[in-house]
Amino acid sequence: MKPNPIKARALQQIQQQLGHTFASTALLIQALTHRSHSAKNNERFEFVGDSILNYTIAKMLFDAFPKLSEGELSRLRANLVNESVLAELAREMNVGEALFLGTGELKSGGFDRASILADAMEAMFAAVSFDAGFAAAEQVVCRLFAGRVKAVDFKNQGKDNKTVLQEALQSLRFALPKYRIEKQTGEGTDARFEVSCDLGELGFICTAEAGSRKAAEQETAKEAMAWLQQKYPLKKKK
Amino acid sequence: MKPNPIKARALQQIQQQLGHTFASTALLIQALTHRSHSAKNNERFEFVGDSILNYTIAKMLFDAFPKLSEGELSRLRANLVNESVLAELAREMNVGEALFLGTGELKSGGFDRASILADAMEAMFAAVSFDAGFAAAEQVVCRLFAGRVKAVDFKNQGKDNKTVLQEALQSLRFALPKYRIEKQTGEGTDARFEVSCDLGELGFICTAEAGSRKAAEQETAKEAMAWLQQKYPLKKKK
Numbered sequence: 001m002k003p004n005p006i007k008a009r010a011l012q013q014i015q016q017q018l019g020h021t022f023a024s025t026a027l028l029i030q031a032l033t034h035r036s037h038s039a040k041n042n043e044r045f046e047f048v049g050d051s052i053l054n055y056t057i058a059k060m061l062f063d064a065f066p067k068l069s070e071g072e073l074s075r076l077r078a079n080l081v082n083e084s085v086l087a088e089l090a091r092e093m094n095v096g097e098a099l100f101l102g103t104g105e106l107k108s109g110g111f112d113r114a115s116i117l118a119d120a121m122e123a124m125f126a127a128v129s130f131d132a133g134f135a136a137a138e139q140v141v142c143r144l145f146a147g148r149v150k151a152v153d154f155k156n157q158g159k160d161n162k163t164v165l166q167e168a169l170q171s172l173r174f175a176l177p178k179y180r181i182e183k184q185t186g187e188g189t190d191a192r193f194e195v196s197c198d199l200g201e202l203g204f205i206c207t208a209e210a211g212s213r214k215a216a217e218q219e220t221a222k223e224a225m226a227w228l229q230q231k232y233p234l235k236k237k238k
Numbered sequence: 239m240k241p242n243p244i245k246a247r248a249l250q251q252i253q254q255q256l257g258h259t260f261a262s263t264a265l266l267i268q269a270l271t272h273r274s275h276s277a278k279n280n281e282r283f284e285f286v287g288d289s290i291l292n293y294t295i296a297k298m299l300f301d302a303f304p305k306l307s308e309g310e311l312s313r314l315r316a317n318l319v320n321e322s323v324l325a326e327l328a329r330e331m332n333v334g335e336a337l338f339l340g341t342g343e344l345k346s347g348g349f350d351r352a353s354i355l356a357d358a359m360e361a362m363f364a365a366v367s368f369d370a371g372f373a374a375a376e377q378v379v380c381r382l383f384a385g386r387v388k389a390v391d392f393k394n395q396g397k398d399n400k401t402v403l404q405e406a407l408q409s410l411r412f413a414l415p416k417y418r419i420e421k422q423t424g425e426g427t428d429a430r431f432e433v434s435c436d437l438g439e440l441g442f443i444c445t446a447e448a449g450s451r452k453a454a455e456q457e458t459a460k461e462a463m464a465w466l467q468q469k470y471p472l473k474k475k476k
Contacts, residue, residue: 043307043308044300044306044307044308044311046308047296047300047308047311047312048293048296048297048300050296051289051292051293051296051297052293054289054292054293055286055289055290055292055293055372058285058286058288058289059286059289062282062285062286068282069281069282070281070282070284070285073282073285074285134293134372134373134376135372138372
C-alpha cells in the first residue's frame, strides 16, 4: 500500500512526534490501520503494544515514586494509561489525519474517536518494537509520557478524578456530584456511554462520552474539578 | 539480611531454575520476601514483574500464532498468565522453600499458598530486570513458559477450562457441571474462594481454592476435564 502525498506527510510528522523513524514504514501503516479499512489492521499490534505501555509506565512510576505502595502505583498507572489519556496524546500528535479507516468509520468521524485513536497509539508502540526492538519502544513511551509522569499530583497521589472531585466538594461543604447515564449505544468493544455529572446547587453540569460508564464518569469528574478549581481555588497543601 | 545455609541453598537452586545468577542477591531475597516478613517486601516488585510477564507472553503468543485474532491471543494469555499456572511453576522450582514469611504465614502454610507463590514468581521477574536489564527478565520468562506456550492446544485455542469441559460433556451427552462456592474467606487481595464442581450423574466431584470465584471454578473445571478425558478418551480432531 502506497500512501498518498497527504498521508505520507502525516506519517512523516507522526514519526517526528514519536521520535522514531521506521525502517519499515509498512509497520507504521499497519499500526494506523483500523479493522474497518482492511484485514491487515492494527488489532494484533494493539495486543502487544498495550503490554509495552503497561510495563514502561509501571517502571517509570516504580522509579519515580520509591515510597508508594503497589496499590498506589496501580492507581497512578490507571490514571495515566487509559483511553482518554491515549486519545489526548494521539490528538496532540494529529494521529487522526494519518489513520486508515473504512468508508463508514471515516464518514462517522472515526478519525477523532477516542477508542480508535487510543488503539492506534498502542499499536504504534508495538510497531516501534517490531521495527527496532523493545528498548526503542520503551524510549518512545518514556518520551511521550515523561511530562505526564512528572506532573502526577503528589497531593492526589493516584486518586482517581471522582475521588478528587468528591473530596474537594466535601472540603468546600457542597453536595456530592450526581452522575447519570444519558445515552448508551453499542455493545462490547463498540459500547459508548454518555454520562453527565451534575454539581447541583453550584449550577454546573457537563457530559462526556467513553467506552465504559466508569471511564465516562471519570472524564466528567475531571472537567467538573477543573471548573471547581477555577471558581474556588483550593489552597495547596505543603 | 544474611540467609541461613538452608535458605542459601534454596536461593542457589532457584537461580539455576531461573537460568539467571544474580549480581545482587539482595534483589532476589526481596522478591521472595512476603509482606508478613518485613516492610522491604516483594509487593512493589510484583507490580513491575506482572507487566514484564504480560508483555513477554503477549510477544511469544503474537509470534507463535500469526493467524489468531487479538481476542484469541488475549484468551490464550489469560490461560497462561494466572495465579494457578504461576503457582505451578513456583512449585516445580521449590520456591516455597526459599520464601521469607512472617511467623503467622509460616505456621498457616503460606509457603505453599498459590497467591504467595504466584506473587513471588512475578516479583522475581522484576528482580531479574533490575539486576540485569529487561532483556534478561524476558529471557527468563521465555525459558520458563516455552513448554507451556508450545503445548497450547490448537483444538481448544484459547478456550477456558470451563468452556472446554462444557463442550466435552455436551458432546458426550452428559449434563452440564454444577459449580458451587463451598467456602469464602477474607476480602480484597486476601479473599479466598473454595469452589466445587459436580458432574452429577457421572459421580465426580472436585474442589479447588483460589483468590477469585472464577479462578477457583477454572481450576475445578481443569481437574474435572482431566478426569473425564481418562474415563472417556475423546477422539482428537485433525
